[in-house]
Amino acid sequence: PWPPSANRIPLKIELSPKQAEPLKPLVPSKSKLITIEAKRIVSVLDEAIFKVELVTLLWDAAGHPEALVGMCEGLLGALSEHRALCQALLESVSDLQEKARRLQEEEEEAEEAWLCDRRLSMELHKVSLPPLMQQVRDSTKNTLRLLLGNPQATKLLQMQAFHRSTGAQRFMEGLVELRGFLFEKLLTSPMQVREKAQFLQDISRRNQRNQEDIDTLKRELAVRLKNRDAEVEKENFVIQELKNHLHQVLKLSEHSLLRTKQEAEKQQKLDFRASQVRMAKTQQEILTLRSQYHSLVSENHEVEQALRKKKYKVETEVENWIQKYDTEMGEKQEEFEDLQTVHKDEKQQLEELRQRHQVLVEEFSQIQAEREVMAKKRLEAEREMLRMVRAATLIQAVWKGYLVRSMLHSKRKKRGKGKGK
Secondary structure, eight states: OOOGGGGGSOOOOOOOSOOOOOOGGGSOSOSSOOSHHHHHHHHHHHHHHHHHHHHHHHHHHHTOGGGGTTSOHHHHHHHHHHHHHHHHHHHHHHHHHHHHHHHHHSTTTSOHHHHHHHHHHHHHHHHHHHHHHHHHHHHHHHHHHHHHTOHHHHHHHHHSOOOOOHHHHHHHHHHHHHHHHHHHHHHOOHHHHHHHHHHHHHHHHHHHHHHHHHHHHHHHHHHHHHHHHHHHHHHHHHHHHHHHHHHHHHHHHHHHHHHHHHHHHHHHHHHHHHHHHHHHHHHHHHHHHHHHHHHHHHHHHHHHHHHHHHHHHHHHHHHHHHHHHHHHHHHHHHHHHHHHHHHHHHHHHHHHHHHHHHHHHHHHHHHHHHHHHHHHHHHHHHHHHHHHHHHHHHHHHHHHHHHHHHHHHHHHHHHHHHHHO
């Protein structure tokens, strides 16, 4: 039976790193189990995980008896016996594997009779394994029953830092993962299962479409890379041709530069000689022009005095004209300000007249609308009167016809009575 205290013992399992949060449609709507059957299923799996956790610690616990001080003698003996049986089983399996390996290595060189003996020995060895495995199972059940009957020993076993093998750890993680899958399956309703299947189908279709798009893009990329390589090859060819052309141009330019330099040196010598001749001629011209300059300066000095007098006279007249202009502009400015004041007043009056005109226009449009309404009403009244007159005339005509028929009918009755008499 499952011990009551075992429900409070936490599972010491090192889980794999936290997985990413599931997608929203795949998350169950409930967080707790409701039905008794589901709770029993999860309880059975939790019990199995708890027992597997204890069983995977037995091997390491039996190898460290000093850490189990305080346990009962029967449990310690069961642990020692269990470790001895496990050790014997492991040694037997290891021997069998070693024999199989040697047989495989010596299979080509050995004789047929020797191989038959070896194979027979391996078969006998294999036959001896099932009883030993059954003894290990019985020992495991017995030790586990003793542990479950002693909650204190169970707590002590879990509190000690015993280690599991890598395979046992993976098995524990698989059981815990199975428990999570089963718990999620029990929380999921049939409708959610259908929605989950539909969601997974949609994701599969979307993934297929994305894969097709990726394949198309890969093909396009391959074509473009091929085209790019061809263009790069063409460009490299053009660059190589340009480099060759540039090399030829550099050679030609060097020859041309050397020839131009030589011609420039010759031309420089010719120009230097011509410049010497021109300098002597220019010196002579400078002396002549200097004498002409002194004579012109004396003449221009007299002309300057006359022009200064004329400039003074013109400046005096300009000042008189400026004063006159300022006086007239002041008068014009005063007149302009007066006119501007008058313009502002008239503009204000014009604005008032516009506002009054706007009011009158609105009143006129309102009166016009009222007149149109009155005209429509008058027209409708006249039409109504005309209909009433026609109706009265028709009624009178019908009534007169009725009276005439009534009189004729009464006369016929009187005549009929007279004949009868």
